[in-house]
Amino acid sequence: MTDEPRRELAEFLRTRRTRLRPEDVGLEPGPRRRVAGLRREELALLAGVSSDYYQRMEQGRDVRPSEQVLDALARALNFSTEECRHLHSLAAAARTPARAPRRYEPEEVPDTTQRLLRTMPSPALVVGRYLDVLAWSPLAGALLGEFTRLPVTERNLLSLLLHPEADQTCPERAATVAELTAMLRAQVAADPGHPRAAELVGELAVRSDEFATLWARHDVAETTRGRMRVNHPLVGELNLDWDAYPLPGAPGPMLIVYTAVEGGPDAERLQLLAGLLNAR
Structure with missing residues (x-):
């Protein structure tokens, strides 16, 4: 061992x-x-x-x-x-006996999935095994705002929600961070030698006492659906359901799609945001 x-x-x-x-x-x-x-x-x-x-x-x-x-x-x-x-x-x-470090290929989003994202009317993200945001639909970009302009290495969902100002845009931020940390723990256990896992966990633990405390709890989750509440500066509060779908091929990236109940106020606000996006 x-x-x-x-x-x-x-x-x-x-x-x-x-x-x-x-x-x-x-x-x-x-x-x-x-x-x-x-x-x-x-x-x-x-x-x-x-x-x-x-x-x-x-x-x-x-x-x-x-x-x-x-x-x-x-x-x-x-x-x-x-x-x-x-x-x-x-x-x-x-x-499993210790093995020499292996070479890992970077997670990539297929061109066909990129085309799918560009045509999707709903907010959608492609998220890697360790919660790195790899790609997004136009409406998801409008929700994420400045996050989309960060360097590739900094586009991580946990890192985003551990930001000091995240409570203003995500009222249920603490519960979401706990859930994402448990999801990350399950992914790290599946491949403990992955360099991205070690890099991310080390970086977040040094930067955030909140993350370090949650990580030490050893909670695990393999969540595939949930609910998110967001305060958007242009359209106000949005309550969205999300579902995660594995991409075809090797285990790894997931497509996360956010939807609102048809005919409800959240769907109307999403349509308003889409209209503002198209008017640019």
Whole structure:
């Protein structure tokens, strides 16, 4: 097992154990409890593994849990489907021998997708594995504003929402940042050696205490739809639903499309913004 993935696995288990209370899993808390969440021996008992074995996992020692042990731990910790998948990904990465750094090709948007974006009447973005904004439709550009003029290396959704002034345009910014951080964590676990992942996480952790705190929670999510509220300087508040669609080919970039309920005030404001864009 390699050190970095092994440490990630240990930290993920520890953060999940300490968030569970004994009463959440049918245990009596008892008096004089000095630890947050479950004790290691309590979790080991619930999962049907020895306390020593589980302790070595949480210490990042060289243990190789089977699929059955991982599933038992996931059940004992009340994992969601996403958390269970993340646990298995971390364990698989920890079992993989260290390899020489490989060459990664930059994420690119096919010409056909670029043509599609230019014809789309809705705001739409192409977002890379690590939330880099790779391309956008004209109406999405009107929503993003000055962001579209940033250098390519700075066009990242998390970086955008961690900006000090982002609360003014995104009233639910904090919740969105937490969701995006959990999505980033899941992507990093799938390929922990990717240089863009290491660069981005390091940069954001140094720049933002908020991100560093969220990253340390080890939350994971594979969100494919949601809702966004934006205050636009020209048309006012917009409440938009979004859906993410994988692009054809190798796993990576996603097409995110924003829509509003037909006939509602948000759809009218989007049409107004589109009209202002066409009038330029």
